[in-house]
Amino acid sequence: MGEKASTHPGAAGRAAAADHPSKLRNVVLVGHSGSGKTTLVEALALASGAVKRAGRVEDGGSLSDYDEIEHRQHRSVQLSVVPVEWGGIRINVLDTPGYADFVGELRAGLRAADAALFVVSAADGVDGATRLVWDECAAVGMPRAIVVTHLDAARADFEDMVDTCRRVFGGDDPDAVLPLYLPLRGARGADGHAPVEGLIGLLTQRIFDYSTGKRTEREPDPAQLPLIEEARSRLIEGIIAESEDExxxxxxxxxxxxxxxxxxxxxxxxxxxxxxxxxxxxAPAAEGSVQGLGTVELLELITGGFPTPLEREIPAVTTPEGKPRPVLACDPEGPLAAEVVKTSSDPYVGRISLVRVFSGTLRPDQTVHVSGHGLEDRGHEDHDVDERVGALSAPFGKQQRPLSKAVAGDLACVAKLARAETGDTLSGKDDPLLMEPWVMPDPLLPVAIQAHSKADEDKLSQGLARLVAEDPTMRLEHNSDTGQLVLWCLGEAHMGVALERLRSRYGVNVDSVPHKVSLRETFAEEAAGRGRHVKQSGGHGQFAICEITVEPLPGGSGIEFVDKVVGGAVPRQFIPSVEKGIRAQAAKGVAAGHPLVDFRATLHDGKAHSVDSSDAAFQMAGALALRDCASKARIHLLEPVAELGVTVADEYVGSVMSDLSGRRGKVSGTEQASEGHTLVRALIPEIEISRYAVELRSLSHGTGRFARSYACHEPMPQQLAGKILEAARNGG
Structure with missing residues (x-):
């Protein structure tokens, strides 16, 4: 593609609003943290003329300065968009976080893009998480290219990196992964290092020299031709093998x-x-340069080789009620169908929604229908309302540049959508639509939180609601069993960013506390008990006596109540009162404050008074009788057990199974998940996997993932249960 240089006039400056999908390209950058994605975005912006010097927008601000939290943590934690223009084509470059905790932002970028650039470091290689994303893109046929960065690092070797990419990404067809250019190194310095100063175009056999800070083109030296002959032949054969011209x-x-x-x-x-x-x-541009190594070639590939939005299949749509609708086309004149791919908050503007328009045209001050999005289990309510769109703008670092419209295929920021959240569909108010959602990763790291002070408690509910609205990978849970407020996150970094955003954006300070699992109590043996509630304090007194027996039932049986009273010892109208008192006491627990389950209570006898007996008195007597039984019987603590499915690369199966066994897990079987990956199934106590989201990532070098679901409650080992019961008796 190098011979196209003369047809693409240098820089086109700021990207204006596109008037047709054919003039658009949406490209997402994928790669591990530190691979150089954000630096590459800045280099592309500089080469296209969108910025005048590296990392700076023309009217101030920084391309990489999207969030104060990112700077404090020295990592990108959110999806960002930088539009540039090249040869009359507007390119929306989506920069995604490389850290595994923010895979939700990556998935949003994949949804909004039509092609992917995989950024790999010549010094660090390809990590397992990047390979998993490659496989995801391959499954849906998304076009992909690879960019090798850090060529001047001490351990960098471009040829070795290409071989790695062919092996890792090529699969059964490594000749579908081939370089278009070879690096051209300059003279070796005193330290023996030869810097990369240009590129050799394999197809054109031309040299593209960047040593002066601006790309120049020349013929190769005769001595250089033999160096590229083998690579050029392989490239031509690879292109011809994929050609539609047989x-x-x-x-x-x-x-x-x-x-x-x-x-x-x-x-x-x-x-x-x-x-x-x-x-x-x-490589990024040197100080004072206007073009970084390979940036022109990359811009040419994006504009010439990557598909337009017209070539992308639009996600399926239905009515909000679920009735099927015809497949949409990427047509600016078609029905409006857009999707919120990211939600953020600005202290001055309020909520800002990053929207991908798939069909139709979105305009400022337009009334749209908001539909979505089936994530009520994560604290996101379903939406089916009309809202008025505010101003439209093109994101550019911290800047927002006004747009007059956003046509099908384009991305735009929409202000003042008060109800819309990430994943929601925007459509015409007279023709409501709902787009098929993309797959969101499940948050599997629980973090129990509480307000730091009374002032924070007053703001906590609203702050959490706004936080969760921004991030559909987060789930908010009010656990009625433990009384805890639990924020489910993807990992420790995700948790840290969430709590910091609560503090810095919404002024809410919270403290994290140990997460509790929902334990249960049950009787380990039969017992008999007596409940006597007799009080006399003038006027009507309180009188109720009942005698019961209890016996354990199989797990999952619940509570059974049996009436075996004879001779009217307990009047018929008060027998339901005894049952009500037993059930109320069972809900409170009898040993450590956890609900008592799976037992049968049988009422045998009792006494009543014609004047002083009442419903309340017999409820109290029933509760006292159950507590008396508990004082005479052994109590088992039941802990929740999860059914776990762990998908991991084959080389880590042994380590994962050994680790699960060490956590009191019972491996129930394995099966082939996909080529090179195995699914391990196990039953494991939930208390043992509260941090498994973090620990599996370390154990599997980022390649493992898991799903969990509640299976049952089972007796806790006596040693662990004894500590909890002892703490409860001591008031702990």
Missing amino acids: SLMDRYLEGGDCDIKTLVADLEKAVARGVFHPVLAA
């Missing part, structure tokens, strides 16, 4: 001429179809 391979094998224009056209088609994945190299 006669091209025959002509090539017969020694016929394959002109550059034909090869470039076939290359671009193969990239857009997602069957060929070129490897490029890039």
Whole structure:
């Protein structure tokens, strides 16, 4: 694609509003933390003229300064968008966090984009999490290319990195992953290091020199030609193998001429179809330079090889009631169908929604219907309301640049949508639609929190509601059993950012406290008890006596009450009162304050007074009788057990199974999940996996994931139960 340099006039400056989907490209950057994604975004913005010097927008502010929290933690924690323009094409570059805790932001970026650039460091290689995302993109046919960064690092080796990418990303077809350019190194310095100063175009056999800070083009030296012959032949064969013109391979094998224009056209088609994945190299611009290494080549690949929104299949839509609707097309004149891919809050503007328009055209001050989004279990209510759109703008670092409209295929920020949350659909008020949601990762790290002070307690509810509205990967739970307020997160970093946002954005300070699981109590043996509630304090007194027996029942049986009173010892009207008192006391617990379950209580005898007996008196007697039984019987504590499904790379299966056994888990079986991955099923006490989201990531080097669901309650080992019961007796 290098021979196209003359057709793309340098920089086009700021990206204006696009008037047609054919003039748009949406590209998401994927890679592990530290791979150089944000630096690459800045280099592309500089090369296109969107900024005048690295990292700075033209009217102040920083491209990478999206959030104060990011600077304090030295990591990107949220999806950001930088629009640039090249050759009359508007490119929305979506920069995603590389840290696993913020995979929700990555998934949002994948939803909003039509192609992906995988950024890998020549010094660090490809991590397991990046490979998993590659497989996700492959499953849906998303076009992908690879950018190798950090070429001047001490351990960097471009050729080795290409071989790694061919092995990791190529799968059964490594020749679908090939470089378009080779790095051109300059003279070695005193330290023996030869810096990368340019690129050798394999198709055009031209040198693209960046040593002066601006790209220049020249013929290669004769001595350089043999260095590229093998790589060039392999690239041409790889392009021809994916060509839709089946006669091209025959002509090539017969020694016929394959002109550059034909090869470039076939290359671009193969990239857009997602069957060929070129490897490029890039480096940031030096101080005072206007173009970083490989930035022009990358911009040419994006505009020439990546698909337009017109070529993307739009997610399925229904009515809000679930009735099917015809498949939509990316047509600015079609019915409006847009989706909120990110929600954030600005202290001055309020809620800002980043929206991808899939069909129709979105305009300022338009009334739209908000539908969504089926995540009530995470604290997100379903929406089915009309709202008025505020101003539209193009995001650019911290700047918001006004837009007159956003056509199908474009991204825009929408102000003042008070009800819309991430994942919601915006459509015409007279033609409401609901888009099929994308897959959200389940939050599996529980964090119990409480307000730091009374002032914080007054603001806590509203602050948490706004926090959860921004992040659909977060779940808020009010646990009625433990009385705790639990925020479910994806990991420790996710938790830290959430609590810091509560403090800095919403002025709410919270303290994290140990997370409690929902324990139960049950009788381990039969027992008999007597409840006597007799009081006389003038006027009508209180008189009720009942005698009961209890016996344990199988797990999951609940509470049974049996009436075996004879001779009217307990009047018929007060027998339900005894049962009510027993059930009320069972809900409070009899040993450590946890609900008492799975037992049968049988009422045998009792006494009543014609004047002083009452419903309340017999309720109290029933409760006292149950407590008397508990004082004479052994009590078992029951702990919740989860059914766990752990998907992990085959090389870590042994370590995972050993770790589960060490957590009192019972492995119930394994099965092949996909090529190279195994699903391990186990039953394990929930108290043992409260931090499993963090620990599995370490154990599997970022390749493991798991799902959990409640299975049952089972008796806790006596040693652990004894400590809890002893603490309860001592008031702990």
